[in-house]
Amino acid sequence: MDDHMDDRSTDEYRAAELAGFLLPGQQALIHERGWLKMLAPRAAGGAELPLPDVVRLEEELAAQDGSLGWVVTLCAGAGWFAGFLPPAVARDIVGTPRVCLAGSGAATGYADLDGDSAVITGRWDYASGAPMATHFTLNAVLREQGTVLCDDAGQPRIRAFVVPAAHVTLEPSWHTIGMRASASQAYRIDGARVPLSHGFTIDAAHATAQGPLYRFPFMALAYVTLAANLLGMATHFIALAEPLIATRRRHGGDVTLLDVPAVASLLADVRDALARDRAAFYAALDKAWERVAAHAAADEDTLRTVSLRLVDTCRQAVDGLYPYCGLRAARADAAINRVWRDFHTATQHTLLLPA
Known part of the structure; x- marks a missing residue:
């Protein structure tokens, strides 16, 4: 994590899960960093950040915790709608204390x-x-x-x-x-x-705020922001899975699973596939942003394709590695189990159905 984040403990995320909502300290961090205003128009009091920067941050937050990333993504996305409201109404709403x-x-x-x-x-x-x-x-x-x-x-x-x-x-x-x-x-x-x-x-034709953010197609924005969340969760899962695989031994032997060539190859392939599709995803997003900033049209079909391909690769990574993680990964109080459950719940979003 970079300086956007502080080091929230696993216990805090577990406590939020048990409570059924983000804890007051987590909510305070979200408001302190202004994450829910990052897509709102600058003229209304928002940050109006470039979309590629927002998507990368959302990936980072989801890699910290699935619920944290998801709430920021969905609520900041709703804040984007301020760019389509009458300016006076937008200013009133975005100016609300702790607006969400x-x-x-x-x-x-x-x-x-x-x-x-x-x-x-x-x-x-x-x-x-x-x-x-x-x-x-x-x-x-x-x-x-x-x-x-x-x-x-x-x-x-x-x-x-x-x-x-x-x-x-x-x-x-x-x-x-x-x-x-x-x-x-x-x-x-x-x-x-x-x-x-x-x-x-x-619709861009009805935007009341100027700037490329409000010319960017809504469905394309939805695909890339949701896909970034799944990427963050999958990355978190892999980071937690590797040490479990490294210490788990084959039945009747002293060799760890990570020393088994087929398992080591699987882990390497998962990492390579995720890095490849992540690079393609951000290349497409960056290109689309440049086009919209230049008053050209974004390639919506490509953004949808790279987003769904990335989500599919994330599914294969998580489901492919999970069987090698052992019963510790099946414990409800284990961090990796929470990430696994978060990931599979998030993948049920209608937009993320396999193509």
Whole structure:
């Protein structure tokens, strides 16, 4: 870890997992470093960092702890939406003390239009970082006088909104084997009235902030930030696996598994494959960023391809090495077991399904 991080103990991450949320000290570190504002517009009080720098930091955080990296990634990603809000609204939200935006992309609620406001009702799943959120983002189907509004193709019109946490009721629905401290709870809104100015469209043509960050394609941003998290977790797993493999002995012999040529070759191949695909991933990201900064289009297909290839390589690395780690890796209180559980929980994100 570089100077972005301090040395958080394994015990602290284990305590956060048992608590089911990031601990106050971990939350304080996140706010102190300004990580949740790193994609928000500079004009609104954010850092507006170059995306390649953000993705590399997110990899680093996930290599420290899966839940930490995931919460920072998802909540900073929601902070990026400030670049599509009216500037005054964006400044008000980003300027909130200890601001944290959590949310869901599923359109599982309704926004009933009423003059210059919308009345929002619904339930949304998987809002990572929910307990520390000051605001929630969501997608809702638009209605007027009870009738669903449709676009020219006859499909329901969907609008994104940001809603203060005071209007939100959390539901303790996050009962997974891993990523427990991400606290990706469901949330409910029962008839909250919000100004239409809190609605936004996630599209470069509708960006209200200048700069390449807000011209970068949303889906491409989602792929690269999620893939970086899986890369960080896989890297952490390999670092914990090697000493276990080095001390575990073959049945009936004195030779350690690391001295078995096939196992040593497997470990070397895993490292080589991960380094190769990581390099290709960042080369594609850096090139895409340069193109967007020059007002050209990013190659979204390539970014999706390299992201999914990297995630697949991470899966092969973790699943390939796990059988050689022994029962110590199967203990629920072992750091490597937590990383294994976090990794396999995170891979269930819909965008990360094998191509």
